[in-house]
Structures are given as structure tokens and as C-alpha cells.
Amino acid sequence: MSTNKYNKLSYAKCGELLAGKDHKKLAHNTYLVRAGDEYHVMYHSTAVIRFYADESFSLHTGGYRTTTTKQRLNWYSGVSVWQEKGEWYTSVGEFSEGMRIALSEVSG
Numbered sequence: 611m612s613t614n615k616y617n618k619l620s621y622a623k624c625g626e627l628l629a630g631k632d633h634k635k636l637a638h639n640t641y642l643v644r645a646g647d648e649y650h651v652m653y654h655s656t657a658v659i660r661f662y663a664d665e666s667f668s669l670h671t672g673g674y675r676t677t678t679t680k681q682r683l684n685w686y687s688g689v690s691v692w693q694e695k696g697e698w699y700t701s702v703g704e705f706s707e708g709m710r711i712a713l714s715e716v717s718g
Contacts, residue, residue, distance in 0.1 A: 618688035620713055621661040624649035640682055653682045665713040669705070688716040 619627075624642055627634055633643040641652045650657035656672030658679055667687060671679050675698060683691045689711060690701040698705035702715050 617685060618716070619649075619651070619659070619661065619686045621649060621663055621665050621667075624661050636686070637682070651682060651686045653679060658682050659687050662710075666710055667713070668708050668710045669700070670708055687711075688713075 619642070627642060628644055628649070631644075633641050636642055636651065639654050643650050643652055645657070645660075647663055649661040651659040651661075656670065656674060656679075658670050658672070659667055659682070660670070661667045669683055669687060669689070669691070675693075680691050680693065680698070683689065691705060692699055700709070700711075702711055703709075
């Protein structure tokens with residue numbers, strides 16, 4: 611898997627990266643955007659990761675369970691996401707759309 615210089619984001623890191631701006635390009639078709647009091651990693655028009663002020667985040671596919679969506683979740687959330695026999699899993703349990711994870715649950 612490729613590496614990425616914005617690996618394992620958090621609410622605080624998102625604020626630092628944006629530095630008062632509304633959005634920043636992270637990768638091809640992928641942007642970090644300010645959305646009210648949240649930060650979203652947008653892949654095309656889907657907020658695949660939403661970061662909250664309490665230092666938790668949620669994972670989303672928007673129904674697009676693609677290799678690239680999975681890659682973006684792996685790159686920016688700090689959670690490992692993989693697929694076995696068509697089912698998605700994470701390092702903190704079975705994947706579910708919108709699952710919310712505390713940053714403290716993510717090791718490293």
C-alpha cells in the first residue's frame with residue numbers, strides 16, 4: 611500500500627492542516643474540508659471520514675465499497691480496513707456505515 615504524508619488525521623491535525631482555509635487537497639479526488647464544527651475527508655462527493663471536536667471520527671462509504679474508498683479510510687483514519695469474502699472489517703471491529711470511533715481506540 612502506498613504511504614501518504616497526511617497519515618492518521620485527527621480533529622486537531624485537521625485544524626492545523628487547514629490553517630484557516632476551508633479546504634485542502636489531500637490526494638487525487640480527495641479533499642479535507644471544514645464542515646461547520648467538523649472536518650470531513652471527501653472522496654469525490656462522499657464524506658468518507660468525519661472528525662469531531664471530541665477527538666472521535668466516523669467512517670462512511672456512501673454505498674461505494676471500492677478499493678479506493680478503503681484506501682482513503684486506511685490512509686486518513688489510522689484504522690485498518692480490509693475485506694474478507696465480501697465483508698468489510700476494521701481493526702476495532704466489523705465495519706458498519708457511520709461507525710464512530712474514539713481516537714483513543716486507535717493504537718499508535
